[in-house]
Amino acid sequence: MYQEERIQAILEYLKEHQRVSIQDICRLFEVSRDTARRDLLKMDELGVIIRTHGGAVLPTQTKEVKEYKDRLTKESGEKQEIGRFAATLVKNGDFIAMDASTTVQYAAENISAQDIVVVTNSIDNADTLSKKEKVTIHLLGGILDPKHRFLYGSATLSKLADYHVDKLFLGACGITSSGLSFPHEEDGAVKREMIRRAGQVIVLADHTKFEHQMFYKIADLEEVDLLITDKRPSDKMMNELSDHGVQLFIVSEENNDD
Template sequence: MFQEERMQLIVEHLRKHNRISADDIVALFDVSRDTARRDLIKLEEQDAIIRTRGGAILPPPPQEFRSYKDRLLDVSEEKRAIGKLAAAIVRQGEIIILDSSTTVQACAENLNGKSCTIITNSIHSADLLSNHTAVQIRLLGGKVDKEQRYVYGTSVIETLSHYYVDKAFIGIGGITMDGFSASEEEGKIKHQMMKAAKKVVVLADQSKFDRRYGYRFADWSLVDVLITDQWPTKEWLVFLAEQQVEILIPEPTDDKEL
């Protein structure tokens, strides 16, 4: 088999399975590891893949900035389950930070009147929580993004630098083993939120794994807990164990009870 033909089949495999390892290439095409490595290098040079530790993934699609209202319409059951589990680990009396992501907003929806203090830049979450008399809300001040329904700017980052909180709940644009990425404006705020917290909890469904956005705002040293909707691959489990990150997975729901 010629290299170009094999490379095309590698990309097709990635489209079906999202990732491929060097061992997969060796087994699928009966080639040496050196040949598999050369194939991956050439595909990376063509911007067809992103190489990872031991394999490759497809590059993410062009970043699309939809309005917050549109993103709320697409909040999946997986994200809602992640948000519900995140709310369950909030303790009475805690001071917590909620960022402006839709997955974290699902956490706000499930706080169910817990007596706690919420610091957030999310206009939507602040409005939602205003109905809970037991919740104290501190909406950060700054410029308002009317489309994305959050507050941003240097004043937000400056104010966050003075806080010390129990937990920060952070939604992610993309996760790789190199760290976390989002848009630059959001990323700077998320980074400061993480620095302010005793415990950082990242909320991310499996679609965020092995995706990169334009701005890397934090690495794994800042993260204590990852809540996701299904168990990651063996490669990721090994990596997360090395990083000493606790993984929490929502229990499956029984559709018969719904």
């Protein structure tokens, strides 16, 4: 078993038992104490556990992401602003990719450009865009995650390899100095491949995503061209974005200037 697989299994154990010891890890996965310690050290670096004497517990603040429909209805205000601005970046004739993100869905709802081609692994983006004229949709095949409403798997990645798009519109769950991260490896692998297939990477993320580290890293900051958000991040984060060449657009500041 690879370390990534053990880490996921340890997290599942923690959800059920609230705590795990080094002895538990050794017994469950038939590994040495040194290996168990390395697993816990890695999980601590990722921010998904709090290490204790001889083991670990889950952080008080959950790292789980709400179901897609819950996020769409309960976290809409700032995301709608971000989505509306992102939609203005789509020009007639563009070839674009859109991931499975509620903020990106708001962008899809507001697109007015014509003769565009959209590649997506989101069944909701596909449904939204299907109601618009002069939009060609390539819905990637694969395995459907019904809770978070994205398609993933080897078939998804294989089909993505055939495409190159002008712009990628990408949501984010965690943004730190080390890059972009997500809670689900399956979806993260698709996002990572989308980045490889895009001429410009545009990230849509509200202010709550800054300085949050999730389980699966998909990209370094230098792979991001434009970041659209609703509030200015900390000075430290601003410096990190500048150092890595990320252009920042804050929609609330634009509205205040009107």
